[in-house]
Amino acid sequence: MRIGLRRLFSVPGAVLPGADAGEEAVRAPRVRNRVLFGVLSLLTAVLVLVDVQTGGELRLVPLLVVVPALVSVFGTIRQTAVVSLLIMLVVTGSHLSTGGSRGDVLTGIAFTVLACCLGIGASVLRIRHATQIARLRSAAVALQRQILRPLPILTDQVLAHGIYTPIEEDRLVGGDIYEVVQSPYGTRVIIGDVQGKGVAAIGAGFAVLGAFREAAIREPTLTGVVDALEDAVARHNMFSAQTGETERFVTALVLGFDGGDRVEAVNCGHLPPRLLHGGVAAAVPLRHTSVPLGMAELSHEGRVAERLDFPPGATLLLCTDGVTEARDASGAFYPLDARLGRWAERAPYDVLTALDADLDSFSGGVRRDDIAALALRRAVAGDPARGGAAGYGARRSAEAFGGR
Structure with a gap:
């Protein structure tokens, strides 16, 4: 890998x-x-x-x-x-x-x-x-890769680049998920992390992705999309309990883009996004962080959507805890925010290239968890056509790595 x-x-x-x-x-x-x-x-x-x-x-x-x-x-x-x-x-x-x-x-x-x-x-x-x-x-990793779409993904509102590295150590196959869907209400994006490891975690992730792909097009509100995801995880856990499997929860960050200067967000226990703009990289503060998907019955508060700034030329970076919890030889965690500051002026693709290489160097090539990250920016004239987005990513990847 x-x-x-x-x-x-x-x-x-x-x-x-x-x-x-x-x-x-x-x-x-x-x-x-x-x-x-x-x-x-x-x-x-x-x-x-x-x-x-x-x-x-x-x-x-x-x-x-x-x-x-x-x-x-x-x-x-x-x-x-x-x-x-x-x-x-x-x-x-x-x-x-x-x-x-x-x-x-x-x-x-x-x-x-x-x-x-x-x-x-x-x-x-x-x-x-x-x-x-x-x-x-x-076979488990191949199944995991079949569930997730190739990157990059281009919609009317955003161009999503990304990296995804599944861990491949026996039963430790993880459950990181992501998806980008064009809907009548704009572009809906999800990144999430299923609790636990193994094929069962992949099953829970598939339940969330299936529900998201349907609800993103059907539901007019972002909170409606998240409610559908909650129901999907609850049903999956019900079936898991009947078969003796462990019930699971899913941390997720769901975003909605309508082409304006602000983006709507619902955070279900996930890491906040990072905004790279004007040479500065910083975590975006979220005032409302609800419980993970599958745990709504433990909370008396409903999920709330809030709006975040997304100025022209900015990049939103979403990632899972496989990035922030990567460790070096001494056991120190990866300093994501400090490292992002070095690359704040780079294009989304170049940020991810630098992040992937830096993570590998920092951890000595030892990955203990799945790593998923999305870099989102507004779609602009001159972006590759939708049908050629995957080929665009492959060409850029081949150029960057020189056939490594």
């Missing part, structure tokens, strides 16, 4: 082959394994040399039967088999050269063969499990 085209303006429709992912998961550590095999080879040579120098009195060579077990932890099946064969030859030669009763020699050889076979078997089981996990993980 370090390749730019899979991060920036990634295309959700691209299916990730499970078999390839499994093989890649197994092959990835091979370079560093060379060092470990070098150490094991040196250890084997030292033990054999000591055994020879002492005339077999110390009997250290039989201890090499543990080497196949060690190799099975990090090596491939072929590597484990080769090491096991070498160990069997070395240990068997040692038993035959040092003499002893026939029973002792045969017992020592049999034990060596058994230990080596167990090491090979352990390697087979480990790699089979790793391949299955990689396939499941790849």
Whole structure:
């Protein structure tokens, strides 16, 4: 996932082959394994040399039967088999050269063969499990990408660029969501984060997205859209409870653009947007922040829409907590507002490019949560046609990353 085209303006429709992912998961550590095999080879040579120098009195060579077990932890099946064969030859030669009763020699050889076979078997089981996990993980991420639309998205009111990086660590597939819909009432935008991880979180996210795509066109008010989302999450949780699944809530920020200098917003427990304008980047204060979707029954206050400034030439940045909660090696959180100030005068696409690269550098490439961010600006004359928006993003991405 370090390749730019899979991060920036990634295309959700691209299916990730499970078999390839499994093989890649197994092959990835091979370079560093060379060092470990070098150490094991040196250890084997030292033990054999000591055994020879002492005339077999110390009997250290039989201890090499543990080497196949060690190799099975990090090596491939072929590597484990080769090491096991070498160990069997070395240990068997040692038993035959040092003499002893026939029973002792045969017992020592049999034990060596058994230990080596167990090491090979352990390697087979480990790699089979790793391949299955990689396939499941790849399928979950492919499903997640099918749910979300490719970026950028152009409507009559806004041009939305974005980055989306799903975490791909076994069950930790997350539930970040986003959508941009052109409606009779303007452009409606949502960015959200489903509580929890795994395929169940993707299911909850799909319920919210499906409801948003319908309600954004049907409902004349933004609060009406959010009420429809609340009902969708409540129904999803009801079905989850019936099947024994965990009920979930969804933090979300829903925006409405009508082409004017102000944008309407309903915040359901989500991070506030950031406004980049005039060389300054700052969080937009929201006076009314309601409970997340799925928790309305716990609050006595209805959700309220408020209007935010959106001057010409400004960029609104929306993101999930995968950005603000990214950590460096010392455990410090990513200083989003401080970093955005450096890029406040850049175009939306360039802000996201810088943000993605800076996040990767800050966290050392270790992502612990999904990362989703949208950069919104007013649509202006000269923007690419709707049908060519995705191609526009792909071309810009390829230019920025130089085929990396």
